[in-house]
Amino acid sequence: xxxxxxxxxEDSESRAALLDAAERLILTDGYAAVTSRKVAAEAGLKPQLxxxxxxxMDELFVELFRRRAEDGLVRQAQVLESPRPLRALWEFSNQxxxxxxxxxxxxxxxxxxxxxxxxxxxxxxxxxxxxxIMTEVFERYAVDVTSYPAVTLLVLMxxxxxxxxxxxxxxMSTGHAETRALVERLIDQFEPS
Amino acid sequence: xxxxxxxxxEDSESRAALLDAAERLILTDGYAAVTSRKVAAEAGLKPQLxxxxxxxMDELFVELFRRRAEDGLVRQAQVLESPRPLRALWEFSNQxxxxxxxxxxxxxxxxxxxxxxxxxxxxxxxxxxxxxIMTEVFERYAVDVTSYPAVTLLVLMxxxxxxxxxxxxxxMSTGHAETRALVERLIDQFEPS
DNA sequence: GTCTATACTTCGATAGAC
DNA sequence: GTCTATCGAAGTATAGAC
Numbered sequence: 001x002x003x004x005x006x007x008x009x010e011d012s013e014s015r016a017a018l019l020d021a022a023e024r025l026i027l028t029d030g031y032a033a034v035t036s037r038k039v040a041a042e043a044g045l046k047p048q049l050x051x052x053x054x055x056x057m058d059e060l061f062v063e064l065f066r067r068r069a070e071d072g073l074v075r076q077a078q079v080l081e082s083p084r085p086l087r088a089l090w091e092f093s094n095q096x097x098x099x100x101x102x103x104x105x106x107x108x109x110x111x112x113x114x115x116x117x118x119x120x121x122x123x124x125x126x127x128x129x130x131x132x133i134m135t136e137v138f139e140r141y142a143v144d145v146t147s148y149p150a151v152t153l154l155v156l157m158x159x160x161x162x163x164x165x166x167x168x169x170x171x172m173s174t175g176h177a178e179t180r181a182l183v184e185r186l187i188d189q190f191e192p193s
Numbered sequence: 194x195x196x197x198x199x200x201x202x203e204d205s206e207s208r209a210a211l212l213d214a215a216e217r218l219i220l221t222d223g224y225a226a227v228t229s230r231k232v233a234a235e236a237g238l239k240p241q242l243x244x245x246x247x248x249x250m251d252e253l254f255v256e257l258f259r260r261r262a263e264d265g266l267v268r269q270a271q272v273l274e275s276p277r278p279l280r281a282l283w284e285f286s287n288q289x290x291x292x293x294x295x296x297x298x299x300x301x302x303x304x305x306x307x308x309x310x311x312x313x314x315x316x317x318x319x320x321x322x323x324x325x326i327m328t329e330v331f332e333r334y335a336v337d338v339t340s341y342p343a344v345t346l347l348v349l350m351x352x353x354x355x356x357x358x359x360x361x362x363x364x365m366s367t368g369h370a371e372t373r374a375l376v377e378r379l380i381d382q383f384e385p386s
Numbered sequence: 387g388t389c390t391a392t393a394c395t396t397c398g399a400t401a402g403a404c
Numbered sequence: 405g406t407c408t409a410t411c412g413a414a415g416t417a418t419a420g421a422c
Contacts, residue, residue: 005418009387030304032225035415048390051417106359107300111223120363127367151368152375159352166299171313174320175344182345198400202405229398241408244399 008053015053017043022064027100031108034061058114065105065115069122072098073129080133084191086153089130090183093157099165130154141190157183201246208246210236215257220293224301227254255311258298262315265291266322273326277384279346282323283376286350292358323347334383350376 008015021043025033036050036057054060075092082088093099102123109116134150143150160183164176201208214235218227229243229250247253268285275281285291295316302309327343336343353376357369 006387008389012388014388030300033304036417037414046390047415048392048417049388052389055417057416103296103300104303106363107223107296109363110297111226116363120365123360123363124365124367127365131367147378148375149368149371152372155356155368155372156349156353159356160349162356163348163352167316170299170302170309170316172317172320174317174324175342175348178342179345179348182341185340199405201407205406207406228396230396239408240397241399241410242406245407248399250398 005055006052007055012053014043014045014049017045018050018053018060019064019067022060023068026064026104027097031061031104058112061105061108061112061115062118065118065122068101069126073126076126076129080130085133085137086187087191087193089134089154090157090161090187093161094165096165096168099162100169103162103166127151127154143190198248199245200248205246207236207238207242210238211243211246211253212257212260215253216261219257219297220290224254224297251305251307254298254301254305254308258308258311258315261294262319266319269319269322273323278326278330279380280384280386282327282347283350283354283380286354287358289358289361292355293362295355296359320344320347336383 018039022034022039025038025042034057037047039050039060040047050057050060054063079085079088079092105115105119109119131151131154134154135145138145138148138150138153160179164179167173167176211232215227215232218231218235227250230240232253233240233243243250243253247256272278272281272285298308298312302312324344324347327347328338331338331341331343331346353372357372360366360369
C-alpha cells in the first residue's frame with residue numbers, strides 16, 4: 001500500500017516556500033489553481049519538488065490547512081480575551097482572508113473525503129473554543145440565554161460575515177451596509193463603543 | 194479571434210443530456226469534477242461532443258448556471274406569493290441543493306472571471322426580487338423598518354441557511370438546532386404556525 | 387538530504403469524416 | 405446537423421541521479 005518513496009525534511013526551506021506559494025494561490029485563484037506545476041512556478045521551483053515534500057496533493061492541502069488552523073486557534077483565543085469580546089470576534093470574523101480561506105477549504109472538502117474529516121474536526125474545535133468564552137461573556141452581560149443561547153450568536157455572526165465576504169467577491173453589495181449596521185447596533189447594546 | 198468551428202443546435206437532445214449530466218456532477222462531486230470527459234461519461238456520450246455543443250467549458254458552466262438561475266427566479270416568485278412569505282422564503286432557502294449549487298458556483302466564479310460577472314448579476318436580480326416582496330410584507334406586518342430594514346432580514350436568512358447547509362456537509366452540527374429554533378421563533382412572531 | 391529525468395493519465399480543444 | 409480521430413498542454417506521481 002504505502003509507497004516507499006522518500007520524503008523531504010519538514011523544516012526544509014523549499015517545503016515552506018511551496019506551502020507559502022500554495023497559500024497565495026488558493027487565496028487569489030481558488031483551490032482548483034493549486035496544482036503541482038502552478039505551486040512550483042509560484043515558488044520558483046521545479047514541479048517535481050512538490051511531490052518530494054508531499055506524497056500527494058491532498059497531503060499538501062491538509063498541511064496547508066493545519067498550518068492556518070493552528071494559527072487561527074491561537075489568534076482567536078487572544079481575540080476572545082479582549083475587554084470587548086463580542087466586538088473583537090465580529091472584527092475577527094470579518095477579515096476577508098480568513099473567510100476566503102474557510103470557503104475554499106469547504107468547497108475543496110466537498111469532493112475530497114480525506115480532507116473533509118480534517119476540516120470538520122478543526123471547525124468544531126474552533127467553535128467550541130468560541131462557545132466557551134461566549135457563554136462566560138453572556139453570563140457577564142446577563143443575556144437571557146434561554147431565548148438567546150450563546151451558540152446562536154456565534155452561528156449568526158459567522159454566517160453573516162461569511163456571506164458578506166463571499167458576495168463582495170462576486171461584486172455584490174445589496175443590503176451589506178444595512179446588515180453590518182444592524183450587527184454593530186446589536187453589539188453596541190452590550191459593548192458601547 | 195473567435196473560432197470558426199461549428200456548434201450544435203440548442204434544442205439537441207445530446208446537448209440537454211450533457212447539461213443534465215453536468216448538473217448531477219457539480220452537485221455530487223463539486224465543480225472540479227465537471228470535466229469534458231466526465232460529463233460525457235455521465236451522459237453516456239463521447240467526450241468530443243461536449244466541445245461540439247459548447248465552445249469552451251466556461252460556456253457550458255454559464256449555460257448550466259443560466260438554466261438553474263431562470264428556474265430559481267420563477268420558483269422564488271411563486272414562493273414569495275404564498276400566504277406566509279417569511280416562512281416560505283426560509284424553507285426555500287433551506288433546500289440543500291439550492292445552497293450547494295450556489296456555493297459551487299461562488300467557488301467557481303472565484304477563478305473564472307467570465308463566469309463571475311454572470312453570477313453576480315443574477316444573484317443581485319434574485320435579491321432585488323426578494324426585496325420588492327419583503328418590503329411590502331414588512332409594511333403589512335408593521336415592522337419598524339428604520340431599525341430593521343427588510344433587506345437585512347433577507348441577508349440574515351440567506352446567511353444562516355447557507356452556512357448551516359455548508360457546515361452540515363462537513364459533518365458539523367454545533368449550534369445548528371438552536372439557531373434554526375431561534376429563526377423559527379422569530380418568524381412565528383409575524384406568521385404564527 | 388535535495389533535486390531531476392521521466393512515465394503515465396487526463397484535460398481542453400480542433401479539424402475533418404459522416 | 406451530428407459525431408470521431410487526434411493533438412498538444414497540463415496534471416499527478418515515481419524512480420533514480422547528485
